[in-house]
Amino acid sequence: MDTKIYAISPGKSNLSGRYKGIYKPVSIAYDAGHMPEMTNEITICPMAEEDLDQVLAIERSSFPSPWLRQHFLDELNSPHAFPYSAFDPSGRLVGFICPMLLLDEGHVMDVAVDPSCRGKGIGRLLVQRVLDDCRARGASFVSLEVRVSNVAAISLYRGMGFLETGRRKRYYKDGEDALMMEYVFAGE
Numbered sequence: 738m739d740t741k742i743y744a745i746s747p748g749k750s751n752l753s754g755r756y757k758g759i760y761k762p763v764s765i766a767y768d769a770g771h772m773p774e775m776t777n778e779i780t781i782c783p784m785a786e787e788d789l790d791q792v793l794a795i796e797r798s799s800f801p802s803p804w805l806r807q808h809f810l811d812e813l814n815s816p817h818a819f820p821y822s823a824f825d826p827s828g829r830l831v832g833f834i835c836p837m838l839l840l841d842e843g844h845v846m847d848v849a850v851d852p853s854c855r856g857k858g859i860g861r862l863l864v865q866r867v868l869d870d871c872r873a874r875g876a877s878f879v880s881l882e883v884r885v886s887n888v889a890a891i892s893l894y895r896g897m898g899f900l901e902t903g904r905r906k907r908y909y910k911d912g913e914d915a916l917m918m919e920y921v922f923a924g925e
């Protein structure tokens with residue numbers, strides 16, 4: 738799958754209005770942080786407030802203690818966060834990721850894919866986008882926490898080169914431990 742196509746053809750999909758909105762500002766340059774990314778079928782672009790109903794539906798179907806709308810609004814308004822939404826060709830939001838970059842430390846706060854769209858590479862695409870952005874912005878590493886029972890996510894992160902760096906005891910509300918994982922850019 739090609740994950741590096743940055744050319745957009747407005748009018749070719751239901752997302753063209755969204756693209757226009759993104760391309761309008763003169764400040765838009767060849768910058769991974771602002772450019773939507775098209776693959777064969779999935780488009781990744783910066784999350785917008787209008788995405789939140791769909792984001793919340795996926796969030797609620799993905800986590801036992803889902804984030805509230807305010808959490809996502811905080812991410813949208815944070816100078817350190819750069820959340821992304823993933824859309825299918827019909828314009829349906831099929832996944833999202835909430836990363837942040839503070840100084841040279843990247844962190845993934847939240848990532849989820851619509852249950853009906855899992856296993857198709859969308860999660861990997863979202864995480865890869867964040868790694869690419871953080872690398873381009875000079876990050877030393879990207880860290881995250883994941884439930885020790887979350888086989889799918891742990892397998893995704895391991896497969897992408899994240900290493901386990903520790904464990905946070907009873908990190909989650911229900912008492913489950915978190916595995917701490919880190920992707921390190923040094924030496925790449």
Ligand SMILES: CC(C)(COP(=O)(O)OP(=O)(O)OC[C@H]1O[C@@H](n2cnc3c(N)ncnc32)[C@H](O)[C@@H]1OP(=O)(O)O)[C@@H](O)C(=O)NCCC(=O)NCCS
Nearest residue numbers: 799848849850855856857858859860861883889890892893
């Ligand atoms: C984790 C999650 C984001 C993965 O998204 P996805 O789009 O289904 O994942 P992908 O299709 O990109 O899969 C990439 C890799 O992840 C791993 N993976 C994905 N689903 C898996 C599963 N059910 N079991 C084991 N490994 C799995 C595989 O290594 C896979 O690579 P492969 O296809 O070459 O085998 C998705 O399962 C999800 O939304 N889960 C609920 C929310 C969540 O747990 N988020 C993570 C919080 S830390």
